[in-house]
Amino acid sequence: MRIAAARSFWPAPVTTVAVLVVLFGVAISLGFRADDGTKAGAVFIDGVPWNVWRLVAAGAIVTFALLFLHAARMVREVDCWGVRATVVRRWVYLGVAALAVMVAMAVQLKAGYTPDMPVTSLGVRTRGVLWVGLVASIPWLALVWLAHDECRRNGDTQDEMEPEVTLARLLRLWRLLASCIGAFALGVVAAIATSGALRAAFVSVHPDCDDAYPAPETPPPGTVCGETFPPANVLYYGAFFAILLTIIAAPLVVSWRARARELVEQSYPLPAEGMPTDAWVADRARLSKILQLDVPILRNPLIALSIFTPLITSTLAAFIPQLGIGS
Numbered sequence: 047m048r049i050a051a052a053r054s055f056w057p058a059p060v061t062t063v064a065v066l067v068v069l070f071g072v073a074i075s076l077g078f079r080a081d082d083g084t085k086a087g088a089v090f091i092d093g094v095p096w097n098v099w100r101l102v103a104a105g106a107i108v109t110f111a112l113l114f115l116h117a118a119r120m121v122r123e124v125d126c127w128g129v130r131a132t133v134v135r136r137w138v139y140l141g142v143a144a145l146a147v148m149v150a151m152a153v154q155l156k157a158g159y160t161p162d163m164p165v166t167s168l169g170v171r172t173r174g175v176l177w178v179g180l181v182a183s184i185p186w187l188a189l190v191w192l193a194h195d196e197c198r199r200n201g202d203t204q205d206e207m208e209p210e211v212t213l214a215r216l217l218r219l220w221r222l223l224a225s226c227i228g229a230f231a232l233g234v235v236a237a238i239a240t241s242g243a244l245r246a247a248f249v250s251v252h253p254d255c256d257d258a259y260p261a262p263e264t265p266p267p268g269t270v271c272g273e274t275f276p277p278a279n280v281l282y283y284g285a286f287f288a289i290l291l292t293i294i295a296a297p298l299v300v301s302w303r304a305r306a307r308e309l310v311e312q313s314y315p316l317p318a319e320g321m322p323t324d325a326w327v328a329d330r331a332r333l334s335k336i337l338q339l340d341v342p343i344l345r346n347p348l349i350a351l352s353i354f355t356p357l358i359t360s361t362l363a364a365f366i367p368q369l370g371i372g373s
Contacts, residue, residue, distance in 0.1 A: 076104060136192070231291060306338075
């Protein structure tokens with residue numbers, strides 16, 4: 047195992063100030079020349095909902111950028127996380143991930159929807175936030191694939207390795223899996239929160255289109271009330287990401303647990319006489335607990351995180367704005 051070289055860090059206060067400066071700088075950029083020249087647009091641009099969206103979107107962009115930088119460093123030092131991968135394979139996986147992201151961008155560009163709001167180039171602003179998040183996912187996707195490869199390779203080679211070496215590698219891989227799934231979950235929270243803030247801004251422009259009000263007989267021009275941007279859209283957004291995160295997390299966790307079980311069997315095989323001793327049972331149970339095999343897979347924290355984080359976030363993002371409108 048290669049030990050990562052010592053790194054120099056900015057002092058914590060400097061880092062905090064720098065992040066805040068970037069955050070407010072991005073928020074200002076998102077509002078640059080947003081006024082569409084109408085009276086309604088001027089009022090909306092100065093209002094709270096639009097500025098809340100700018101801050102939330104800026105926070106999402108900063109989060110995506112920090113996640114990208116962290117993942118890029120992890121890819122560079124991936125062997126410190128228990129993954130054996132050549133430089134060529136890392137670049138190939140990064141390229142495949144970039145290609146997948148470009149396809150997602152193309153689909154979003156063609157099929158994406160921009161709500162009816164008095165903001166100049168609103169689609170560019172909202173699409174830009176989403177695309178930054180997609181770009182930030184590139185190194186994380188590569189890490190997920192590299193980790194999955196390592197889990198399968200570990201199963202092929204661990205019989206040839208000392209149990210202590212295999213255990214150390216599996217524990218480092220588990221930390222890598224937790225980092226990857228946690229990063230995806232954080233990115234999903236940022237994306238859903240931005241969508242919820244955008245819907246709150248939309249409802250502030252078209253209050254009669256909120257489900258808390260009956261649909262008017264004559265809807266606002268260009269708006270189909272109750273259908274254009276209902277709360278269900280944010281919920282569907284969360285459900286989609288929950289499925290996506292589960293697709294990413296479940297195979298990794300299953301593969302890792304299979305390798306962990308093989309290690310337990312290798313380290314503590316059934317005694318030849320067929321009668322396990324108390325010490326054998328205790329040692330086997332202790333190793334299983336270290337590897338978290340005593341927790342059913344459906345109760346595994348990573349699986350729970352991948353399923354419930356998007357659903358809870360989307361529910362809050364969809365309905366909290368309505369509480370304020372209906373009061």
